[in-house]
Amino acid sequence: MARRPVNPPAEGWSLTIPHRLWTELSAHLFPFGGGAVLLAGHAEGARGPRLLAYDLITATNDTAYIPGEYGHRALAPSFVRDAAVRARDESAAYLAVHAHGGLDRVRFSSVDTASHERGYPALRQITGQTVGGLVFTPHAAAGDLWLADGSRTPLAETVIPGGNLLRLRPCPVTATPAGPGHDRQARLLGDVGQATLNRLRVAVVGLGGVGSILVEELARLGVGTLVLIDDDTVEATNLPRLVAAGKDDIGQLKTDLAARNAQRANPRIRLIPKATRVEHPEALNELALCDWIFLAADSASARHWVNATVQQFLIPGVQVGVKIPVDSAGCVGQIHTATRIMLPGDGCLWCNRLIDSTQLAIDMHPKAERDAARYVPGVPVPSVITLNTLAAAEALNHFVLAATGLHDDDHDHAAVIHRPRTRQRDLQDPRQDANCRWCTPAGRLGRGDSGSVVQTATL
Amino acid sequence: MNTLASAITEAVEAVRAQFTGHPVEVVPDGTGGVFVTVEDVPVGPSYAPAVTWLGFQISAAYPDADVYPHYVGPLSRTDGQSHGPAVQSTGWRGQPALQISRRSNRRDAIVDSAALKAERIRLWLADQ
Ligand SMILES: [Zn+2]
Ligand SMILES: [Zn+2]
Numbered sequence: 001m002a003r004r005p006v007n008p009p010a011e012g013w014s015l016t017i018p019h020r021l022w023t024e025l026s027a028h029l030f031p032f033g034g035g036a037v038l039l040a041g042h043a044e045g046a047r048g049p050r051l052l053a054y055d056l057i058t059a060t061n062d063t064a065y066i067p068g069e070y071g072h073r074a075l076a077p078s079f080v081r082d083a084a085v086r087a088r089d090e091s092a093a094y095l096a097v098h099a100h101g102g103l104d105r106v107r108f109s110s111v112d113t114a115s116h117e118r119g120y121p122a123l124r125q126i127t128g129q130t131v132g133g134l135v136f137t138p139h140a141a142a143g144d145l146w147l148a149d150g151s152r153t154p155l156a157e158t159v160i161p162g163g164n165l166l167r168l169r170p171c172p173v174t175a176t177p178a179g180p181g182h183d184r185q186a187r188l189l190g191d192v193g194q195a196t197l198n199r200l201r202v203a204v205v206g207l208g209g210v211g212s213i214l215v216e217e218l219a220r221l222g223v224g225t226l227v228l229i230d231d232d233t234v235e236a237t238n239l240p241r242l243v244a245a246g247k248d249d250i251g252q253l254k255t256d257l258a259a260r261n262a263q264r265a266n267p268r269i270r271l272i273p274k275a276t277r278v279e280h281p282e283a284l285n286e287l288a289l290c291d292w293i294f295l296a297a298d299s300a301s302a303r304h305w306v307n308a309t310v311q312q313f314l315i316p317g318v319q320v321g322v323k324i325p326v327d328s329a330g331c332v333g334q335i336h337t338a339t340r341i342m343l344p345g346d347g348c349l350w351c352n353r354l355i356d357s358t359q360l361a362i363d364m365h366p367k368a369e370r371d372a373a374r375y376v377p378g379v380p381v382p383s384v385i386t387l388n389t390l391a392a393a394e395a396l397n398h399f400v401l402a403a404t405g406l407h408d409d410d411h412d413h414a415a416v417i418h419r420p421r422t423r424q425r426d427l428q429d430p431r432q433d434a435n436c437r438w439c440t441p442a443g444r445l446g447r448g449d450s451g452s453v454v455q456t457a458t459l
Numbered sequence: 460m461n462t463l464a465s466a467i468t469e470a471v472e473a474v475r476a477q478f479t480g481h482p483v484e485v486v487p488d489g490t491g492g493v494f495v496t497v498e499d500v501p502v503g504p505s506y507a508p509a510v511t512w513l514g515f516q517i518s519a520a521y522p523d524a525d526v527y528p529h530y531v532g533p534l535s536r537t538d539g540q541s542h543g544p545a546v547q548s549t550g551w552r553g554q555p556a557l558q559i560s561r562r563s564n565r566r567d568a569i570v571d572s573a574a575l576k577a578e579r580i581r582l583w584l585a586d587q
Binding site: 279280281301304305350355357358360361362364365366369372373437 | 488489490491492516518519520523524525526527528549550551552558560562563566
């Protein structure tokens with residue numbers, strides 16, 4: 001297949017489509033051209049409002065996608081009505097989809113535009129939600145949105161978080177050369193790849209051994225904005241594993257140390273430090289505005305809330321962990337590092353039994369009661385910088401290649417398990433429970449703001 | 460400000476229904492969940508007092524999170540023995556309490572709902 005254009009994130013309205021849905025939609029649209037409707041939730045984003053596709057209703061050719069009165073083909077009135085009723089009932093955006101010929105560029109025809117003007121004002125009245133039309137080629141997308149407030153706006157980009165983090169626009173962006181500082185890197189990533197990194201807003205949850213390496217490298221790569229989340233302070237026993245930490249840092253917030261390092265690596269970086277636990281609404285609100293989340297905190301609550309954000313706000317992430325089993329006699333078992341790609345709409349951490357619900361209950365207790373609630377008191381687990389580096393490097397390389405479209409396979413998102421004692425490296429595909437309440441359309445997938453991951457108790 | 464997530468509101472309603480006739484106090488935990496205290500809960504003749512409060516947290520991560528552990532007011536055994544495993548003296552929300560640590564293995568969100576688990580914990584304690 002021809003090389004796909006790489007587009008940096010755009011300002012304005014965007015649509016995110018989970019890669020499984022995109023695979024299904026692509027098979028329906030290309031090469032013969034079918035019709036379909038996407039249902040989408042809504043959320044704010046760092047560069048503009050976001051529509052979050054969570055379900056696809058395909059129109060069967062000849063019964064639901066029929067020869068049109070004006071254009072080539074059109075969605076049948078009964079199909080439109082049923083989809084609009086679902087959009088209304090689920091408070092979802094209604095987005096009608098079709099395909100055009102071509103590859104890297106796409107625009108609505110005058111027949112398309114005329115049909116939007118005939119149909120969408122009424123449809124918007126029925127649903128009370130954003131409605132609109134989308135037109136795709138395999139490498140490009142355009143959209144015409146009719147917003148609930150009565151205004152009308154074009155769609156700036158369509159994002160598909162898969163093995164690569166695809167961004168489709170009506171036409172490819174022309175590159176402005178990367179600054180001389182990133183010249184060598186841009187020779188691999190391309191000028192548009194470098195510009196992409198610079199516009200991304202990336203979160204690092206957990207700023208310990210793994211997180212401090214992530215922050216250092218993300219800043220040097222040229223990622224534009226980092227959200228840093230950790231409520232912990234530096235202890236003497238952390239110093240061997242924290243990048244550029246010194247004795248004077250003992251007692252300081254890990255967010256302060258990480259921010260200082262990131263600033264030194266890239267003075268122009270924008271930093272959003274949050275010295276709270278990840279489940280704190282302030283941290284969750286920042287996470288929901290990110291383009292990518294690194295999960296480097298190994299608690300059940302961090303796993304749960306990041307998993308929830310990935311699924312509900314369609315933000316890709318990667319979980320990084322190191323396991324070093326040592327028994328009470330000092331025998332070392334099979335060490336492994338795990339780098340698990342978390343994609344919206346795909347087998348999540350709950351589906352893969354990676355969150356313990358009792359541990360989660362304990363983590364959610366107030367600090368004063370958390371330790372007593374742990375019936376078996378915790379003992380410090382081993383931690384070694386070289387093992388942290390192995391897992392962090394896997395996660396960072398995956399991110400850089402995904403963000404700049406350099407992975408061979410758009411669908412490959414297997415977890416990587418390294419076993420350094422035997423020097424084995426295995427790939428593990430995640431499994432998915434058909435009715436998961438997080439990663440399936442039956443659950444909170446793509447529900448954005450209306451799903452209330454972020455909540456405050458009022459009684 | 461958003462209202463409490465419906466999963467937690469429903470769980471609280473189910474607890475009130477499970478313990479009809481008992482005062483149930485519900486206090487926000489500050490991170491989207493609630494602390495629940497059921498008053499005047501009978502724990503049987505093995506304990507003095509034989510009636511106490513039963514407290515637990517339904518966290519913002521419910522129903523994905525288990526309800527764990529549970530707390531009751533300080534109790535002593537009428538046979539003079541000490542408490543067995545899974546029961547220990549601790550504090551809860553600033554008051555002395557016994558902590559009851561019964562995790563739900565292979566947790567099922569329906570069987571192990573906040574209301575049903577609270578009643579099972581009460582029965583389990585009474586059986587000790
Ligand atoms: Zn068209
Ligand atoms: Zn799942």
